[in-house]
Amino acid sequence: MLERSTMAENALTALHDEQYDVPLNSQNLNHHTMVFTKGRESVSLNGSWNFCVDLLDTGLRQKWYELQPASPADRTEPWDYDPFMGETVPVPSNWAMLKEKWYFFEGSAWYTRRLDVAIQPEERYVLRVGAAQYDCKVFMNGKFLGNHYGGSTPFYVELTEHLADGENWLMLCVNNTRTLDRVPMRNTDWFNYGGVYRDVELFTLPGIFIKDMFVRLSEDGCSIEVDVALDGLEGGKSTTALLEVPELGIAQHITVTQEAATRVGIGVGRGRCCIAADPERWSPANPRLYDVVLTAGDDRITDRVGFRTIVRDGVDILLNGEPVWLRGISVHEDDEAMGKVTSEEDIRRRLAHAKELGCNYLRLAHYPHHERVAELADEMGFMLWQEIPVYWAIDFESESTFKDAKNQLAEVIFRDRNRASVIIWSVGNENPDTDSRLRFMRKLTETARLHDPTRLVAAACLINHAKLKIEDRLAEHLDVIGINEYYGWYDENIEDLRTIGENSNPDRPVVISETGADGDNTCHGPVTGWFSESYMAEVYRQQIGMLRELEYIKGMSPWILYDFRVERRQNIYQRGFNRKGLISADKRTKKEAFDVLAAFYHEMKDK
Numbered sequence: 001m002l003e004r005s006t007m008a009e010n011a012l013t014a015l016h017d018e019q020y021d022v023p024l025n026s027q028n029l030n031h032h033t034m035v036f037t038k039g040r041e042s043v044s045l046n047g048s049w050n051f052c053v054d055l056l057d058t059g060l061r062q063k064w065y066e067l068q069p070a071s072p073a074d075r076t077e078p079w080d081y082d083p084f085m086g087e088t089v090p091v092p093s094n095w096a097m098l099k100e101k102w103y104f105f106e107g108s109a110w111y112t113r114r115l116d117v118a119i120q121p122e123e124r125y126v127l128r129v130g131a132a133q134y135d136c137k138v139f140m141n142g143k144f145l146g147n148h149y150g151g152s153t154p155f156y157v158e159l160t161e162h163l164a165d166g167e168n169w170l171m172l173c174v175n176n177t178r179t180l181d182r183v184p185m186r187n188t189d190w191f192n193y194g195g196v197y198r199d200v201e202l203f204t205l206p207g208i209f210i211k212d213m214f215v216r217l218s219e220d221g222c223s224i225e226v227d228v229a230l231d232g233l234e235g236g237k238s239t240t241a242l243l244e245v246p247e248l249g250i251a252q253h254i255t256v257t258q259e260a261a262t263r264v265g266i267g268v269g270r271g272r273c274c275i276a277a278d279p280e281r282w283s284p285a286n287p288r289l290y291d292v293v294l295t296a297g298d299d300r301i302t303d304r305v306g307f308r309t310i311v312r313d314g315v316d317i318l319l320n321g322e323p324v325w326l327r328g329i330s331v332h333e334d335d336e337a338m339g340k341v342t343s344e345e346d347i348r349r350r351l352a353h354a355k356e357l358g359c360n361y362l363r364l365a366h367y368p369h370h371e372r373v374a375e376l377a378d379e380m381g382f383m384l385w386q387e388i389p390v391y392w393a394i395d396f397e398s399e400s401t402f403k404d405a406k407n408q409l410a411e412v413i414f415r416d417r418n419r420a421s422v423i424i425w426s427v428g429n430e431n432p433d434t435d436s437r438l439r440f441m442r443k444l445t446e447t448a449r450l451h452d453p454t455r456l457v458a459a460a461c462l463i464n465h466a467k468l469k470i471e472d473r474l475a476e477h478l479d480v481i482g483i484n485e486y487y488g489w490y491d492e493n494i495e496d497l498r499t500i501g502e503n504s505n506p507d508r509p510v511v512i513s514e515t516g517a518d519g520d521n522t523c524h525g526p527v528t529g530w531f532s533e534s535y536m537a538e539v540y541r542q543q544i545g546m547l548r549e550l551e552y553i554k555g556m557s558p559w560i561l562y563d564f565r566v567e568r569r570q571n572i573y574q575r576g577f578n579r580k581g582l583i584s585a586d587k588r589t590k591k592e593a594f595d596v597l598a599a600f601y602h603e604m605k606d607k
């Protein structure tokens with residue numbers, strides 16, 4: 001018995017301490033601690049990490065993170081896990097994909113690695129974890145440094161004051177337990193992958209560094225607006241930063257003044273400017289990007305930014321002032337072999353398949369995808385719907401659930417708001433229309449607009465199937481109403497779609513955020529009927545036949561590009577996968593419906 005508790009008086013009562021993790025659930029790593037890292041060099045901490053699954057949370061109870069490296073002869077008591085030796089796994093990875101016995105593992109897992117740093121006195125050190133699903137607690141050299149909630153957004157830990165010159169030990173405790181009060185909650189239609197599944201990096205920064213930069217075209221399209229945040233300004237001081245967009249002849253000084261103290265005597269300074277400019281507009285047809293460089297003291301960052309406007313005008317979506325119809329496809333971040341770990345090749349393949357379909361738009365469902373997707377979408381000319389996992393039965397009554405959702409939304413916005421491709425922030429999917437949900441999600445729409453007034457806000461809303469009407473009080477707080485409809489699959493009469501339009505008479509754009517059918521195109525699949533590839537294609541034909549006539553529909557993102565893994569689908573045709581992909585889980589074999597949709601989109605392109 002090695003349980004250790006600061007609350008318990010003796011060793012036995014420590015076994016009864018079920019509050020052991022409370023001090024460590026601080027959520028102190030959040031959107032406030034984010035650092036702009038694009039265009040910066042880093043030291044990769046990917047690779048082999050010591051690893052241990054920990055179903056009973058023994059590590060937190062016994063404080064494994066306080067152990068120091070020592071040989072058995074030098075230890076003074078027995079130990080249940082030695083973080084400095086034993087099994088290793090690659091980072092990034094999802095443990096479900098590494099060993100069969102970890103496939104359904106839900107709980108804590110410990111990642112440990114050595115970190116050697118030659119400390120330079122003037123420098124600051126920031127750890128970035130691209131994503132760890134879901135709750136991650138960070139420890140270094142025996143000390144707890146912070147905790148992050150949210151499985152799909154990056155988080156940052158300043159290590160400066162905790163690093164020793166030379167050898168250091170970094171530990172991450174990652175927990176993927178589904179709970180009722182988190183975002184998402186217990187029940188989802190995608191696999192609950194656990195692990196550190198995006199890059200882990202160490203950034204070395206000067207004493208005053210650029211914490212944030214937000215660059216965009218103003219709503220009237222006449223100027224470029226820039227917000228800058230610097231970290232490390234000394235009490236009451238102001239400084240200047242230089243913004244350059246060489247191809248536009250812009251070299252503009254921005255005054256940055258201290259706003260809030262983050263550490264003793266050290267604060268964040270903010271500055272803003274608005275520069276008259278007329279850049280070439282970014283669009284899917286002309287994905288023009290400009291180099292943007294920001295210099296502040298010894299720090300310098302670069303980004304590639306596209307300039308465009310996206311607004312709602314009555315029932316239309318206007319890109320650079322012109323109505324646009326969204327020819328989209330939904331995608332999950334999922335791979336048969338890699339789980340949620342994604343690669344440049346995987347993202348490029350995804351976008352190449354979308355191009356082949358004739359898409360100008362993707363819905364990144366149901367959580368923030370890897371940031372590389374938006375960068376490549378910027379380059380290749382796709383518009384994106386990005387969302388947070390406020391999915392199904394979230395605990396809308398809970399303040400702490402709201403805090404979590406709001407933070408995830410802010411994090412993805414801060415991460416991607418320089419990406420022209422992102423046109424929509426979506427705040428939820430298929431949530432019941434209760435008073436508490438309305439309050440919760442209305443506040444999320446406000447958060448989205450506060451952090452980014454330059455994009456549209458959407459959600460997948462509800463249809464009243466008895467009245468055949470879009471009936472969702474959230475709709476009036478959105479710019480774009482998404483509806484998930486499955487006529488031909490879960491829903492019966494496709495003609496209802498016409499009636500829904502007539503009965504709803506929406507005053508803003510409606511997009512079909514999902515529609516589709518399962519088709520098992522493997523050797524196990526049926527030839528006709530439910531789950532056959534041919535029935536799936538027929539559903540697409542019927543959908544397209546109907547949707548092309550409906551004026552109120554301004555775009556669609558059928559469900560989904562690839563088959564994806566999920567626990568809840570276990571019939572003989574599904575076998576642990578949702579098979580609504582236009583391409584099967586091998587990401588190669590196209591189903592008949594692929595060509596049906598491609599033919600429609602190619603025809604729409606010319607309109």
Ligand code: GCB
Nearest residue numbers: 189429430484514559578580
């Ligand atoms: C939905 C959900 C999506 C599911 C899909 C399905 O409405 O939004 O997450 O995967 O239906 O296949 O049932």
